[in-house]
Amino acid sequence: MELAKITRFLPDEEATLKLGESWAASIMPPLVVYLQGDLGAGKTTFTRGLLRGAGYQGAVKSPTYTIVESYPLPRFTLLHHFDLYRFTTPEEWEDAGLDDLFADNCLCLIEWPEQGGSFVPPADLTVTLQHHESGRNCTIEAHTDKGRKSLETWLN
Ligand code: ADP
Ligand code: MG
Numbered sequence: 001m002e003l004a005k006i007t008r009f010l011p012d013e014e015a016t017l018k019l020g021e022s023w024a025a026s027i028m029p030p031l032v033v034y035l036q037g038d039l040g041a042g043k044t045t046f047t048r049g050l051l052r053g054a055g056y057q058g059a060v061k062s063p064t065y066t067i068v069e070s071y072p073l074p075r076f077t078l079l080h081h082f083d084l085y086r087f088t089t090p091e092e093w094e095d096a097g098l099d100d101l102f103a104d105n106c107l108c109l110i111e112w113p114e115q116g117g118s119f120v121p122p123a124d125l126t127v128t129l130q131h132h133e134s135g136r137n138c139t140i141e142a143h144t145d146k147g148r149k150s151l152e153t154w155l156n
Contacts, residue, residue, distance in 0.1 A: 003152050004142045011135040016042045019138060020049025026153035027054075029077075029105050031146065032121050034113045037129035039085075042136050043111045046127060047081050050109070054079065063111075067096055077103070083111040090117030125150065 010016045035043035048060040054073045063069040063083040071079045080101050087093070093116040102108060102121055113120045124147030128139045142148040 003155065004148055005139065006151065006155065007137065007139045009132065009135060010042070010129075010138050013042075013045055016045045016129070016136060016138070017049035017052065020046040020051075021053035023154050024050050024053025024055075026150060027107055028146075028150060028153075029107045030102070031124050031150060032102075032108045033110070034123040034126045035109055035111045035129075036113075036126055037136075038131065041129040041131060042138075043127075043129060044081075044083075046129065046138075047109050051079065067092075068098065068101065070101070077105040079107045079109070081109050081111075082113075084115035084120075085112045087112075087115040090115065090119050093117075093119035123147070 008019060010019060035046065037043055044060070044062045051060050051071060056071050056073060061069060063081050064085055067084065067086070068080055068082045071081070073079055082098070084093070099119075108121070110120060113123070122143070124142065124144045126141045126143065128141070130137045140151060142151050
């Protein structure tokens with residue numbers, strides 16, 4: 001059976017960073033990833049780890065106020081990190097022209113994708129983080145063949 005879902009317990013922040021970091025080498029864009037979980041679940045931390053693994057050395061800010069932060073990376077054109085938490089209506093997706101960022105060869109990570117309703121492109125993968133004891137449970141689920149391949153490459 002093809003691998004479509006994994007679950008990991010992440011005891012501390014460093015474990016979340018390492019999980020993101022370990023994924024960086026196996027990403028083949030274009031890829032759309034939804035980051036699910038409550039405020040403070042670790043969505044931005046996971047992204048920070050991924051950027052670290054992709055060789056990005058600068059600071060990683062949460063895009064809560066800017067909606068999107070974009071990072072040029074050696075291995076693919078751009079990583080776009082979205083946070084739609086502050087949207088009051090899904091139409092803000094269109095007003096901000098965010099579709100234009102879904103170009104070839106980009107990795108798009110989206111926090112609070114449900115806030116953008118049907119404007120948001122469908123996910124290849126979903127990363128879900130949930131508070132559990134003093135750490136987090138992380139589930140990564142593939143929804144497309146591309147997402148499944150990325151998950152398999154990562155874990156093999
Ligand atoms: P989100 O983007 O989901 O709102 P952040 O990544 O900004 O969350 O913040 C998550 C907070 O939880 C940070 O303070 C971080 O240090 C902490 N954290 C991240 N991963 C873990 C973990 N596995 N266990 C405990 N704390 C964590
Ligand atoms: Mg965040």
